[in-house]
Amino acid sequence: MLIVQKFGGSSLANAERMRHVAGIIADAYIEGHDIVAVLSAQGDTTDDLLKKAHELNKKPSRRELDVLLSTGEQQAVALMAMTLEEMGLPVVSLTGRQIGVLTNTSYGMARIMRVDTQRLRLELDKRRIVIAAGFQGYDRNEDITTLGRGGSDATAVALAAVLHADKCQIYTDVDGVYTADPNRVTNAIKLNEITYDEMLELASLGAQVLMNRSVELAKRYGVILEVLSSRERKSGTKVKEVCRKVEEMKISGIAKDNDVARIAVVGVPDEPGIAFRVFNTMARSKINVDIILQSYGKDGTNDISFTVPLDDAENAAEVLAELGEAIGFDHISVDKNVSKVSIVGAGMMTASGIAALMFEALYDAKINIQMISTSEIKVSVLIERSLADLAVQAIHNKFFG
Amino acid sequence: MLIVQKFGGSSLANAERMRHVAGIIADAYIEGHDIVAVLSAQGDTTDDLLKKAHELNKKPSRRELDVLLSTGEQQAVALMAMTLEEMGLPVVSLTGRQIGVLTNTSYGMARIMRVDTQRLRLELDKRRIVIAAGFQGYDRNEDITTLGRGGSDATAVALAAVLHADKCQIYTDVDGVYTADPNRVTNAIKLNEITYDEMLELASLGAQVLMNRSVELAKRYGVILEVLSSRERKSGTKVKEVCRKVEEMKISGIAKDNDVARIAVVGVPDEPGIAFRVFNTMARSKINVDIILQSYGKDGTNDISFTVPLDDAENAAEVLAELGEAIGFDHISVDKNVSKVSIVGAGMMTASGIAALMFEALYDAKINIQMISTSEIKVSVLIERSLADLAVQAIHNKFFG
Numbered sequence: 001m002l003i004v005q006k007f008g009g010s011s012l013a014n015a016e017r018m019r020h021v022a023g024i025i026a027d028a029y030i031e032g033h034d035i036v037a038v039l040s041a042q043g044d045t046t047d048d049l050l051k052k053a054h055e056l057n058k059k060p061s062r063r064e065l066d067v068l069l070s071t072g073e074q075q076a077v078a079l080m081a082m083t084l085e086e087m088g089l090p091v092v093s094l095t096g097r098q099i100g101v102l103t104n105t106s107y108g109m110a111r112i113m114r115v116d117t118q119r120l121r122l123e124l125d126k127r128r129i130v131i132a133a134g135f136q137g138y139d140r141n142e143d144i145t146t147l148g149r150g151g152s153d154a155t156a157v158a159l160a161a162v163l164h165a166d167k168c169q170i171y172t173d174v175d176g177v178y179t180a181d182p183n184r185v186t187n188a189i190k191l192n193e194i195t196y197d198e199m200l201e202l203a204s205l206g207a208q209v210l211m212n213r214s215v216e217l218a219k220r221y222g223v224i225l226e227v228l229s230s231r232e233r234k235s236g237t238k239v240k241e242v243c244r245k246v247e248e249m250k251i252s253g254i255a256k257d258n259d260v261a262r263i264a265v266v267g268v269p270d271e272p273g274i275a276f277r278v279f280n281t282m283a284r285s286k287i288n289v290d291i292i293l294q295s296y297g298k299d300g301t302n303d304i305s306f307t308v309p310l311d312d313a314e315n316a317a318e319v320l321a322e323l324g325e326a327i328g329f330d331h332i333s334v335d336k337n338v339s340k341v342s343i344v345g346a347g348m349m350t351a352s353g354i355a356a357l358m359f360e361a362l363y364d365a366k367i368n369i370q371m372i373s374t375s376e377i378k379v380s381v382l383i384e385r386s387l388a389d390l391a392v393q394a395i396h397n398k399f400f401g
Numbered sequence: 402m403l404i405v406q407k408f409g410g411s412s413l414a415n416a417e418r419m420r421h422v423a424g425i426i427a428d429a430y431i432e433g434h435d436i437v438a439v440l441s442a443q444g445d446t447t448d449d450l451l452k453k454a455h456e457l458n459k460k461p462s463r464r465e466l467d468v469l470l471s472t473g474e475q476q477a478v479a480l481m482a483m484t485l486e487e488m489g490l491p492v493v494s495l496t497g498r499q500i501g502v503l504t505n506t507s508y509g510m511a512r513i514m515r516v517d518t519q520r521l522r523l524e525l526d527k528r529r530i531v532i533a534a535g536f537q538g539y540d541r542n543e544d545i546t547t548l549g550r551g552g553s554d555a556t557a558v559a560l561a562a563v564l565h566a567d568k569c570q571i572y573t574d575v576d577g578v579y580t581a582d583p584n585r586v587t588n589a590i591k592l593n594e595i596t597y598d599e600m601l602e603l604a605s606l607g608a609q610v611l612m613n614r615s616v617e618l619a620k621r622y623g624v625i626l627e628v629l630s631s632r633e634r635k636s637g638t639k640v641k642e643v644c645r646k647v648e649e650m651k652i653s654g655i656a657k658d659n660d661v662a663r664i665a666v667v668g669v670p671d672e673p674g675i676a677f678r679v680f681n682t683m684a685r686s687k688i689n690v691d692i693i694l695q696s697y698g699k700d701g702t703n704d705i706s707f708t709v710p711l712d713d714a715e716n717a718a719e720v721l722a723e724l725g726e727a728i729g730f731d732h733i734s735v736d737k738n739v740s741k742v743s744i745v746g747a748g749m750m751t752a753s754g755i756a757a758l759m760f761e762a763l764y765d766a767k768i769n770i771q772m773i774s775t776s777e778i779k780v781s782v783l784i785e786r787s788l789a790d791l792a793v794q795a796i797h798n799k800f801f802g
C-alpha cells in the first residue's frame with residue numbers, strides 16, 4: 001500500500017514526540033508500505049517566528065512572511081528524517097518546492113494548482129520514506145508560498161490524490177470523529193466511518209477535527225481519509241464517499257458552534273426587494289449569512305433575522321445602519337449570546353422523525369429554539385449560548401442514550 | 402554602483418542589530434547604488450539547530466543537516482526584508498535556490514559551480530534591494546546544499562563576480578585589516594589597502610578576518626573586497642590586486658598562528674628516500690605539512706622536524722610510529738607548545754634586510770627561533786607558544802614603532 005500520513009505541530013513539539021511519530025512512520029514502512037509523511041512546523045515554531053517578525057515590522061508583507069514561516073516545516077522534515085536515519089531506515093526530506101507543489105501567487109493563503117510527482121516517485125521507487133513539508137509550495141515565479149490554515153492537511157490530501165495513495169492518515173490530538181465533543185458530552189461515541197458530506201457539515205459546525213478544505217479536496221479526488229491519534233495506537237475514523245451505517249444510528253454526530261451572532265432587522269416595510277437589498281449588502285461586505293428567518297411583525301412591517309460569523313457582527317450592523325436610511329426600518333439588534341447546535345447525518349431527510357426527535361429533546365430540556373435551518377444532511381437550531389452544552393447532551397441522550 | 406554587501410551572524414543577532422544593518426543597507430541604496438546584501442544566519446541560530454539535530458541523531462547525514470541549517474539564512478533574509486519594508490523601501494529576499502547558486506553535491510562543504518543571475522538581474526532592474534541568503538545553494542538534483550565555513554563570504558564574492566559588482570563589502574566585527582591583532586598589539590595600524598596575496602597569507606596565518614576561500618575567489622575574478630565594521634561607520638580595508646604602499650611600510654602585517662604542532666622524527670638513518678617516505682605518509686593521511694627542517698644529528702643519523710595543524714598531531718605521530726618499524730629511527734617527539742609568527746608583505750623578498758629586522762626584534766626580546774620558513778611574501782618563525790604575543794609586539798615595534 002501507498003500511505004500518506006500527516007502529523008500536526010503538537011505531535012512534533014519536542015524530541016520525545018518526534019521519536020514517537022518516527023516510530024509510527026517506521027512501523028508502517030516496516031510492514032511493507034510506501035510512506036509519504038507530511039509534517040507541519042514543530043509546536044510553537046510558527047508563533048515564535050511571527051513574534052520575531054513583528055518585532056521588526058508590525059505588518060510585514062505576505063511574501064516575506066511566507067519565506068520566513070516556511071522554514072518551520074523545513075526544519076521539522078529535516079529533523080524527522082534525521083530521527084529515522086538514527087533508526088537505520090532509508091529516508092529523505094523534501095521541501096514544498098521539491099515535492100512539486102505549484103500554487104497560485106496568493107501568499108499566505110495560496111491554492112494548489114498542480115503537483116509534479118516526479119521527485120516523489122523517484123524517491124518512493126528507491127523504497128525511501130519521504131518526509132514532506134506540508135503547508136508550503138512555490139509559485140510560477142519560483143517564490144515560496146504558504147497554504148494558510150489547514151495547509152498541511154491540504155498538502156497531505158493533494159499528495160494522496162496525485163500519487164493515488166491507498167489512504168491518507170491524518171494524525172491528530174484526538175483519536176477520531178465522535179458523535180459529539182467527547183470532552184463535553186458523556187457517552188460520546190467514536191464513529192468508525194463517516195461520509196465526506198457529513199464531515200464537511202461537522203467541520204463547518206465547529207467540530208474542528210479536519211478543515212473543510214482538505215475534506216473537500218479528498219471528496220473531489222476520492223481520497224480515503226483516516227483520522228487517528230498520534231498518541232495512542234488504535235483505529236480512528238475513516239472519511240469516505242459511502243459508509244456502512246450501524247442500523248440504529250440515525251445520525252452521525254452533534255456539533256455546537258459558538259462562532260455565530262444573530263442580527264435582527266426589525267420593522268422592515270413589507271415591500272418587494274427589501275430582503276434582496278439586505279442580503280446584497282451583506283454579500284458586498286463579504287459577510288457570510290447562514291440561517292435566515294423572516295417573520296411578520298405587527299402593523300404591516302416585517303422582521304428579518306439571520307446569523308453571521310461572530311467577528312462580522314459589528315461590521316454587519318454598521319453597513320445595515322447605512323442601508324437603513326435608504327429603505328427605512330425601525331432598528332437593528334445584535335445578539336452575540338447565541339450558539340448553533342446541529343445534528344448531522346447522510347440521508348437524514350429521507351428518514352422521518354429525525355428533526356422531530358431533536359426538537360423533542362430540546363423541549364424536554366426546556367430549551368427555547370430561536371431559529372431553525374435544515375439541509376439534506378443536517379438540522380441546525382439557534383439557541384441561547386449558555387444552554388448549548390446542555391442542549392448537545394440532551395440531543396445526544398435522545399439519539400444515542 | 403552595484404555593491405554586494407555581506408553581513409555575518411553576530412551583526413544580525415537581535416532586532417536592534419538587524420535594524421542597524423538595515424540602516425547601512427538603506428543608506429547605500431538611497432545614495433543611488435544597486436544593492437545585493439548577503440546574510441548569514443542570525444547569531445546562535447546555527448548552533449541551536451545543531452543542538453536540536455543532535456538530540457535526535459548523534460551523526461545525522463550531511464544532506465539532512467543542510468536542509469536544516471539552510472533555514473537559518475532563509476529566516477535572516479526574510480526578517481531583514483521585513484525590516485527594510487518597514488522603512489518603506491522596495492526589497493525582496495531570495496534563497497540560495499532563488500539566487501541561482503548551483504553547487505556540486507558535497508553536502509556541508511559544497512563548491513559553487515555556477516550562478517544563474519537571471520532572477521537577481523530581474524530584481525535589480527526593478528530597483529529592488531536584494532537580500533540574498535548566503536552559505537547555501539542547490540545541486541543538480543534540486544537538493545539543498547551548504548557551502549561550509551566561510552560560505553556566506555563565498556556567496557557574496559561569487560555574486561559580486563557574476564554581477565560584475567563595483568565592490569564587495571564584507572561587514573564584520575572588526576573595522577578592517579590591521580598590521581597585527583589590535584586586541585593584543587598596542588599601536589596596531591589599520592591598513593587602507595592590502596593585496597589578495599598578502600590577505601591570503603595573513604588569513605592562513607591565523608588572522609581570521611576573511612576566509613582564504615573568498616579571498617582566492619575574489620582574486621580569481623578581480624572582485625575588489627572591502628572589510629569594514631558593521632558597528633561603526635568608517636572606512637575599512639580594501640583587498641585588491643595591486644596596492645599603493647605607504648613609503649615607509651616595509652611589511653603589511655604580523656600574524657600569530659597557534660593552530661600548529663611540531664613533530665620531530667629523531668635519529669633517522671642518513672639514507673636516500675627517507676624524507677620522501679615520511680612526507681608521503683603524511684600526504685596519504687591527508688595531513689598538511691608546513692615548515693620543514695632537516696638537521697644533521699650525531700653518529701650519521703638525521704632529525705626531520707616539521708609542523709602540522711594542531712588537531713593532526715596525534716594522528717601524525719601514530720602513522721609515523723607504524724612507519725618507524727619499516728625504516729627505523731630513534732623516536733618521535735610531538736611539541737604542541739609552539740606558535741608560528743609571520744610577517745607578510747608583497748615584494749618583501751626584493752627589499753633587503755626585512756627578515757633580518759624580524760630576527761633582530763626576536764633576538765632583542767630573547768626569544769629563541771626553532772624553525773624558519775620563507776616565501777615570496779612572508780617570513781615565518783616557529784617559537785615557544787608562551788612567548789608568541791611578546792614576539793608579535795616586539796616585531797611590530799621594530800617595523801612600526
